[in-house]
Amino acid sequence: MQQEKFSELVMLTRKAFEEICMELVSCEFSPCERFILEYPYKTAVIIGMTGSVNGRIHLECDLETAAKIALTMNFGERFDNPNDVYAYMAEFANMIGGRATTYMSEKFLGGEIRLTPPAIFSGKSLGILTPNIPSQIVYYSGNLGRFFIDIGYK
Amino acid sequence: MLKVLVIDDSPFIFKAVKKALENSVFDVVDNAGNGKIGLEMYEKYAPDLITLDVTMPIMDGVETAKALVAKNPNVKIIMLSAMGDEALLSQAKEIGVSGFLRKPFKPEELLNKAKEILGV
Amino acid sequence: MTTEISLKEPLIQACSELLPKFGLKYSFVEEISEKTLNSAESINLLVGLNHGIQGNIILGLTSQAALRIVAGIIGEDEVFTLDNQGRNALSDFMTMIARKAVSKLEISTAVDISPPTLITGDTVFSMISKIPSQKLSFNLENTTFSISYCIE
Ligand SMILES: [Mg+2]
Numbered sequence: 227m228q229q230e231k232f233s234e235l236v237m238l239t240r241k242a243f244e245e246i247c248m249e250l251v252s253c254e255f256s257p258c259e260r261f262i263l264e265y266p267y268k269t270a271v272i273i274g275m276t277g278s279v280n281g282r283i284h285l286e287c288d289l290e291t292a293a294k295i296a297l298t299m300n301f302g303e304r305f306d307n308p309n310d311v312y313a314y315m316a317e318f319a320n321m322i323g324g325r326a327t328t329y330m331s332e333k334f335l336g337g338e339i340r341l342t343p344p345a346i347f348s349g350k351s352l353g354i355l356t357p358n359i360p361s362q363i364v365y366y367s368g369n370l371g372r373f374f375i376d377i378g379y380k
Numbered sequence: 381m382l383k384v385l386v387i388d389d390s391p392f393i394f395k396a397v398k399k400a401l402e403n404s405v406f407d408v409v410d411n412a413g414n415g416k417i418g419l420e421m422y423e424k425y426a427p428d429l430i431t432l433d434v435t436m437p438i439m440d441g442v443e444t445a446k447a448l449v450a451k452n453p454n455v456k457i458i459m460l461s462a463m464g465d466e467a468l469l470s471q472a473k474e475i476g477v478s479g480f481l482r483k484p485f486k487p488e489e490l491l492n493k494a495k496e497i498l499g500v
Numbered sequence: 501m502t503t504e505i506s507l508k509e510p511l512i513q514a515c516s517e518l519l520p521k522f523g524l525k526y527s528f529v530e531e532i533s534e535k536t537l538n539s540a541e542s543i544n545l546l547v548g549l550n551h552g553i554q555g556n557i558i559l560g561l562t563s564q565a566a567l568r569i570v571a572g573i574i575g576e577d578e579v580f581t582l583d584n585q586g587r588n589a590l591s592d593f594m595t596m597i598a599r600k601a602v603s604k605l606e607i608s609t610a611v612d613i614s615p616p617t618l619i620t621g622d623t624v625f626s627m628i629s630k631i632p633s634q635k636l637s638f639n640l641e642n643t644t645f646s647i648s649y650c651i652e
Contacts, residue, residue: 272619342555
């Protein structure tokens with residue numbers, strides 16, 4: 227993919243992430259320096275993209291940040307089912323992916339972009355990579371915690 | 381009270397719809413996690429309004445909307461989707477969906493849309 | 501889209517066509533129904549599906565199974581660490597399994613497959629759908645692997 231189009235796709239995904247965070251949990255996440263999540267338990271959501279854009283969006287944060295986001299989405303009310311944190315994170319990522327692809331199809335007319343259902347992974351010393359896909363990681367920090375988005379397109 | 385059925389696989393959206401419509405003329409009666417269950421619940425509750433997700437397991441929103449319109453051509457549906465591209469919007473309109481909102485929606489956006497569709 | 505399709509037989513067939521090609525002796529054990537949140541293996545490969553069908557497939561490998569498969573693919577007797585070449589081999593292997601499996605489905609629309617993502621870690625949990633998933637387990641020489649899937 228040409229560098230220019232890649233940068234554009236990354237920019238649109240970042241825009242979608244920042245907007246959804248504002249609209250959904252009223253949290254302003256700003257780009258920050260590279261960091262390493264030192265928490266033992268991390269949560270990652272992966273959404274694949276196919277169609278006129280082939281790639282994936284990978285969002286990652288520590289479990290505490292995920293729990294805070296889910297709790298804020300749930301209007302501050304505790305969950306009856308603790309697994310709902312993951313279901314909420316899936317929907318959070320889905321909204322980001324949906325917004326990003328909407329922007330992409332507006333920008334690059336004439337191609338349908340499709341999202342695969344969000345897959346969530348949580349665990350100790352989690353390592354995630356998509357071989358053979360050029361990607362860019364953007365680090366974010368906000369009052370709900372820290373996040374990174376790893377955006378990769380073929 | 382006007383009955384609202386939420387057909388959406390996300391527990392978050394059910395909660396958000398309930399919050400948006402509470403203390404109004406609307407009563408959110410239940411949540412169906414997919415279109416198939418949604419059609420059964422439609423028979424059970426005979427809701428005045430349905431909020432309908434697009435991406436769901438088993439039976440997606442587009443198929444569900446078609447099936448609902450086939451059952452009742454005057455059915456009132458607000459489609460809620462994370463995707464908001466033109467293709468989906470025009471498809472929804474063609475099927476006979478009454479309104480479309482992008483996720484995440486603002487509570488007052490949903491309330492106003494619901495009132496407008498039902499003329500209350 | 502309305503789905504009543506199972507990936508069970510297509511995945512088992514895909515394995516039967518692919519694994520022997522790489523000199524891997526394996527056997528299918530069973531299919532079990534999982535919950536929505538499940539414990540995963542230490543090495544996992546994920547692909548997402550959409551268009552013809554929507555869903556996710558995870559190939560779950562023990563370290564031993566991952567190294568054995570890599571050795572089979574690159575034509576070595578034994579491999580001791582999972583390096584870049586090994587990760588690429590696993591990624592290609594995952595794409596082959598997914599392609600073969602979906603090609604066996606009797607559906608009219610071609611299925612898109614997202615690029616495989618490799619997920620490693622300790623005590624990993626996964627949720628690939630908001631509905632329960634299915635898990636196929638296999639024996640591979642002295643170890644095991646599994647394929648979990650969910651079609652939405
Ligand atoms: Mg959904």
